[in-house]
Amino acid sequence: MDRERIIQLFFFGFLAVVAYELFVLIEPFLVPVAWAILLAFVAHPALIALDRLVHRRSLSAVILTIAIALGVILPAIWLSGRLVNEAHTLYTQVSGMVDDGGLSQARDWASHSEFIAAINRRLGSHGIKLEEEIPKRAVQAAQVASEYVARSLTSAARNVVVAVLDFGIILMTFFYLLRDGEGYFRGLRDLTPLHEEDKAAVYQTLSATLSAVMRGMMLTALLQGVLIGLGYLLSGVPYWAFLAILTAGGGLLPIGGTAVIWVPATLYLAYTAGLAHAVTLFIWCVICVAVIDNFLKPLAMRGGTGLPTLALFFGIAGGLEAYGPIGLFLGPAIVSVFAALLRVYRKTYGNTPDEAA
DSSP states (O other): OOHHHHHHHHHHHHHHHHHHHHHHHHGGGHHHHHHHHHHHHHHHHHHHHHHHHHOOHHHHHHHHHHHHHHHHHHHHHHHHHHHHHHHHHHHHHHHHHHHTTHHHHHHHHHHHOHHHHHHHHHHHTTTOOHHHHHHHHHHHHHHHHHHHHHHHHHHHHHHHHHHHHHHHHHHHHHHHHHHHHHHHHHHHHHHSOSOHHHHHHHHHHHHHHHHHHHHHHHHHHHHHHHHHHHHHHHHTOTTHHHHHHHHHHHTTOSSSTTHHHHHHHHHHHHHHTOHHHHHHHHHHHHHHHHHIIIIIHHHHHHHHHOOOHHHHHHHHHHHHHHHGGGHHHHHHHHHHHHHHHHHHHHHHTOOOHHHHO
16 A cells, blocks of 8 residues: 555545544534524525625624524514413413302303213212312312422523523524625535536535525415414404414424414314304314415425425425424435435436447
8 A cells, every 4th residue: 555545544534533523512503503504594695685785794794693683582572571461361360260259150060061960970980079079180280280380490491591592603603604604605615526517506406495495484384374363363363463473483383383373272262252263263274274284385395496295295304303393404405415416426427328338
């Protein structure tokens, strides 16, 4: 083995070791960095437009970073205040119901209900009295809830601190990616050992995929918020505009989606306005979600990725399973880049029957 070969082996071996150690260093911050990359990708056109007016890249990046920070912090403060007010209102209503004998009325209603009476008779045959068990279980449930809240306070405080730190990392990374991201992109592209046309195919595919996924997610979440919010308004759900905003935000969640908002709203409507109104709202929400998720979202995403719907589905589902919420974007990106690399391989190394002859 000649000396040049030994040098090459040492270099690539040493590079692999250092790359692994670098991965260990940045692994705790991969998720906030990935979110910062996605935000910078989405905000890059706005940066270009703003830079034409300001003519200073750093100042433009600072303005957009502050806008993103305020766009997250101010709604979070507003939502927190709304939740506190709603919790206080709920507490007042429950207290008033207790003071007015509302629980006794509910128990009297249950005792005259044929369905409850049938259950009570069935339980009585086993030595269980429903009128005695309900207060007992209610007290036990309250005790369990209180103990759970007490145990969760430390964990909740720690999660808040972690969320704040992650948000700070996202903002810092976002600023530097806006300011210097184009240079990072060119450097990464220059390091890629492919022909120029092959590099263009891979990186253009990646860019188109991220654009399509972001566009599809934002568009479908907005449509779901508007249409389901319209259902809230027509069915008489209180605070319908506030709930519509929460529903649109829920549309971005990988698990639960908009149902985390409209299902409780439907249950509340069943309690206050009757079963007919609740069923109508339920059917409307199911139709909106089904049509948008199964038809509009794949069309919006597929238009930029060039991937079949099945491949896009497995990219999203597999990404969520492997990487969590960030996999919603990483999954389709990995699938699209793999498809682009297959096209490069077929063009560069694949031989058609005519060429082989």
